[in-house]
Amino acid sequence: MHFPVASSPHLQGGNAIRSVMGQVLLALVPGTAALWWYFGWGVLINITLACVAAVAAEWVTLKLRKRDPWPAVSDLSAVVTAWLLALALPPLLPWWQTVLGSVFAIVLVKQLFGGIGYNPFNPAMAAYAFLLISFPADMTHWLQPSVLSGETLPLQQTLQAIFQGTAVLGAQWDAISGATPLDHMRTELSRNLMISEIRQSPVWGDFGGLGWEWVGNWFLLGGLFLIWRGVISWRIPVSMLAALLLVAGMFWAVDPETHPFPAFHLFSGAAILGAFFIATDPVSASTTPRGQLIYGALIGALVFVIRTWGGYPDAVAFAVLLMNMAAPTIDHYTQPRVFGAEGKGNG
Amino acid sequence: MPEYPKPAWDFHGGLHIDDHKSESLATPLREAGIPTSLTLPLQQHIGQAAEPVVQVGDEVLKGQLIARASDYVSANLHAPTSGRVVEIAERPIAHPSGLSAQCIVLESDGQDRWGELPEPIENYREADPADLRERLRWAGIVGLGGAVFPTSVKTNTTGRVIDTLILNAAECEPYITCDDRLMRDHPGDVIDGALILQHIVSAGQVLIGIEQNKPEAIAALQAEIDARGLNEMRLVVVPTKYPSGGEKQLIYLLTGIEVPSRGLPLEVGILCQNVATTAAIADAVLRGRPLISRIVTLTGEGVTQPGNLRVAIGTSIRDLVNEMGGYTAQAQRLIMGGPMMGFALGSDELPVVKGSNCFIAASREEIPDPVSASPCIRCGECVKVCPAQLLPQQLYWFARSRDFDKTQDHHLFDCIECGCCAYVCPAHIPLVQYYRFAKTEIWASERERAKADHARRRHEFHEARLKRLEEERQARLRKKKEVLRKKPASGGDPKKAAIDAAMKRVAAKKAAQRPPEQSQGPEQAPEQEKEA
Secondary structure, three states: OEOOOOOOOOOOOOOOHHHHHHHHHHHHHHHHHHHHHHHOOHHHHHHHHHHHHHHHHHHHHHHHOOOOHHHHHHOOHHHHHHHHHHHHOOOOOOHHHHHHHHHHHHHHHHHHHOOOOOOOOOHHHHHHHHHHHHOHHHHHOEEOOHHHHOOOOOHHHHHHHHHHOHHHHOHHHHHHEEOOHHHHHHHHHHOOOOHHHHOOOOOEOOOOEOOHHHHHHHHHHHHHHHHHOOOOOOHHHHHHHHHHHHHHHHHHHHOOOOOOOHHHHHHOOOHHHHHHHHOOOOOOOOOOHHHHHHHHHHHHHHHHHHHHHOOOOOOHHHHHHHHHHHHHHHHHHOOOOOOOOOOOOOO | OOOOOOOOOOOOOOEOOOOOOHHHHOOOOEEOOOOOEEEEEOOOOOOOOOEEOOOOOOEEOEOOEEEEOOOOOOOOEEOOOOEEEEEEEEEEOOOOOOOEEEEEEEEEOOOOOEOOOOOOOOOHHHOOHHHHHHHHHHHOOEOOOOOOOEHHHHOOOOOOOOOEEEEEEOOOOOOOOHHHHHHHHOHHHHHHHHHHHHHHHOOOEEEEEEEOOOHHHHHHHHHHHHHHOOOOEEEEEEOOOEOOOOHHHHHHHHHOOOOOOOOOHHHHOEEEEEHHHHHHHHHHHHOOOOOOEEEEEEEOOOEOOOEEEEEEOOOEHHHHHHHOOOEOOOOOEEEEOOOOOOEEOOEOOOEOOOOOOEEEEEOOOOOOOOOOOOOOOOOOHHHHHOOOOOOHHHHHHHHHOOOHHHHHHOOHHHOOOOOHHHHHOOOOOOHHHHHHHHHHHHHHHHHHHHHHHHHHHHHHHHHHHHHHHHHHHHHHHHHHHHHHHHHHHHOOOHHHHHHHHHHHHHHHHHHHHOOOOOOOOOOOOOOOOOOO
16 A cells, blocks of 8 residues: 655644734734724724735735735735734824835735745834835824823714825814824923923823823733733743833933833833734744844833934834844844753753 | 652653554554565664675574674664575665665565574673673664664763663653553563663663653553662653653753763763663563564554554564554555654555554544645744754754755754654744755765865875875986986996997807897886886
8 A cells, every 4th residue: 555755743733824823913902992992993994904905915916926825815914914004003094005004014025025934024114114204294193092082083084084184174183183192202302391291281191191001001911812822922022121111210210300201111102012013023023032032122222212312203113123134143143052052051 | 640740850842742642552462473474674773784694595593693783883683483585685665765775585484483592691690791782782682762773882881981771761752652562561571671781881770761641651660660679770750741752851851961962871971772672682681582573553543453563573564554454444644653753654565674663554634634834934933842942943944045054053963853843833844854954965065075075185195196206206317317427437438338238148148049040039228217
C-alpha cells in the first residue's frame, strides 16, 4: 500500500492567522463601543468605510499581482488594519479621506512590500501619518465627547456631514466640534497657562480628557483580554506605558505647573490603544523578548517627547513608525540566551 | 491519575498535546510471528554501514553474526531467525527521502533454531567494564530511543567521570507506547540493564526520568527498585510535556544541569540511555543474546487492532499490520516514529529496523493533509514553545533567504527539530523543513570547502615541488658551469677528454669480442640531466 509523504511534524495545533486577527477584532469591540457612545455614529461609519475600502483594495491589488486574493483577504488582517486606522480618525472626517487612508495603508504600505508579513511599517499608523500630514485641519478637528457637548449627532446628520461635508451642519458644527484633549493641553501650554489653570476647563475628567479616559479604559480591557488569550505578549504594552509614565512622572515631579500629570498621558489620547493594539503589531514590531521591552519603552519615551516638544500632538503614530525602523536592529542585538549557552540559567 | 511532586526544574517552552497512548495500551504485548522473508539493512545505526560476513546461499542460525561493524562507529548485525541468505542487494528502506540501501535478505526456514551464543555474564559486577562494552559491541546494540548511536561507543567515557546515569523513560511523543509496555511487562530487564550500565561507566547514581502519564510503568519500576533495595537508583516523575524526552531537556528536568550548547552530556558527567536500550543490554549480558528483535507500537485509526508487538528486525511493516488485523478504511498516512519527529513512509513494504519504535497508520482526522503556508507574521508563538530557546521566526527568515551565516549566528545547530514551532505556527509554515534544509546546505558547503581546501593544498604542494626542482636544477647547472669555468685553468678540455675516454672504451670492446658485425648501443652523453 502506498501513502503520501510530508515533512515532520505531522501534527498542527490548529492555530491560524485568521483566529489571531479575529481575537484582535473581538478585543477592539469594548473600546469601539465606548468611542461610539461618546462620539456617535461617525465612529462606526468610519470603520465600515475603512474596512470596505481596505478589503476591496487588497482584493484588487492581489488580482493585479496575479495571486489568489481569498487566502489573504480571509485572514482578516486588512480588516484589523482598517479598523485601527478608523479608530484614530475624527468621527466626521470626509468619507474620501477615510477611504484614501485605508487604500494607502493596504496598497502602499502593505501590498507593495509583499503583503502580510513583509511590511516594515505599521500600515494603519503609516496611513494615519499620511492623512495627518496631508489634511491637518480635517484630521485635528474632532467632535466633543457627548458628555461635554450634551448632544449626540443623529445618524442621518452624521452621514450627511461625512458624505457632503461638515458645512451642512452649519452653526451646530462649531458647537459640537473641538480640539482633542491633547491638542487642547498643547495649545493652552503654548499660551503660557499653568496646568492648574488649564485643568479648570470642563474638557477634563478625573484622570484624563473627559469621555476619552473611559474610552481608554475599555481599550485596556480588550488589551488585557489579548494578553490573557496569549495573542500579544505583556512586554510591549507594559514597557511602553511604564516608560511613558516614568518619563512624564519625572518631568511632572520637577515642574507640575508646566508638565501635565502622568495619568493625562495615559488617558487622554491613543496611548492605551497604541500600547495594546498598535505597537504590538507583530510584523513591524521587535520580536525577541528583551527586544520587545526595549521597543515598547522607547515608544513610550518617544510619545512623551513628541507630545511635549514635537510638531503634532498625536504622538503614538510617529513614535511607532520611528521604532518600526529600529526594530530589526533591536532584534539583532537582543537574541535570547540559547539553552546550554554560557551565561546565567533560564530561571 | 496519581499526583507526583513537581521536579525542581522545568525547561522552556514545550507543548501539551493529546497523547493518544491509551489506544495501543489496551492490549497486552504480543509476539509477532516469524515472517518468511526478512530484509536487514546493513546500516541501521549512526556511523559506517556493517560489512556482510555471509554470502548468498549461506545457511544461518538465529543470533548468528551476518554483518560486522566496519569501523569504530558502526554496529554488528545478527540473523533474527534461522534460514538462508537469498540476496545481498539494494532494497528500499525506511528513510525520509525514500532511498534504497544495501540489505541482506534472509529466507526463514520456519524452525527458528538458535546458533551458538556467547556465555552469559551473570556476575557482571566482577567483570571488566571493557569486556562488558565488548559484549554490547558484539550484540550490535544501538540507542533504541530513535538516535541509533552505537551503545558501546556512547558508553566509552574516555576517562571522564560519570556522576549520573539517566534512564530516559519519558516517551514524550504522542502515540508511542513501546517503552511503556516494556516497563510494565519487563521492569526487571530495564533495571538489570541500568545496573550493568552503571557498572560499565561507574556512575554514582541512576535517575530514571518518566512522564506522569504512565502510572502503571512507574509502579512497576518502583516495585522493582524497592524489591532490590537499590539506594542509588531513583525514579523521577516529570510532568507530561513534549519534548521532555529530548536528551538535554530530560537532563535539565532531572538535574538542573544544562548540557552545553552543541556539547555532549558526557561533558557534564552525565550519560543518558533509553530504557529499551538498557533492556537490550540486559539481554546481551545476562543471556548472551544479540539485538535481533524489539518492541514496536503499531497504532492509529488506520490499523484494526492497535497494540505493541515484539518483532524480529527485518520484518516488513506490511506483515506487522497484517498481524494486527490489517488496515481499516481510514488508513491515509504511514508514519515511522511519533507524529512530531517521525517521518512519513511512502510504502509499507519496508523492513522494521533497530530504530523503529512506532508505526502510525493514521486517518485523515489524526494527521491532516498539510495546508498551504502563509507568510510569517512574526507573532512569536514559536519563541514561546521552543525548548532550545531559539528564535524560530528569525531562523526561518534567514534560512529562507539562504543567509546561512546568520542562521548559525542564531544557533541553528542547537535546534533539536522537535517541531513545537511548526505545531503552533498560525501561518502553518513547515519551519522544521527550513531548518533541515539550512543544516544540510551548511554541511554540504562545509564538505565542499573541505574538498576545495584539500585540492588547494595539493595544488600548492605541487607548485612548491616544481619550484624546488627547478631551483635544484638551476643550482646544479650553476655548479657545473663553475666547474667548467675552473677546468681550463687546470689544463685539458673536458669534452675532448670525454670523447677520448669513449673512444678508448669502444676500442677495448672491439678488441675483446671482435664480432662479425659491430653492435653498439646508443651512447649516453655524460651531460644528460636526470630528473626524478
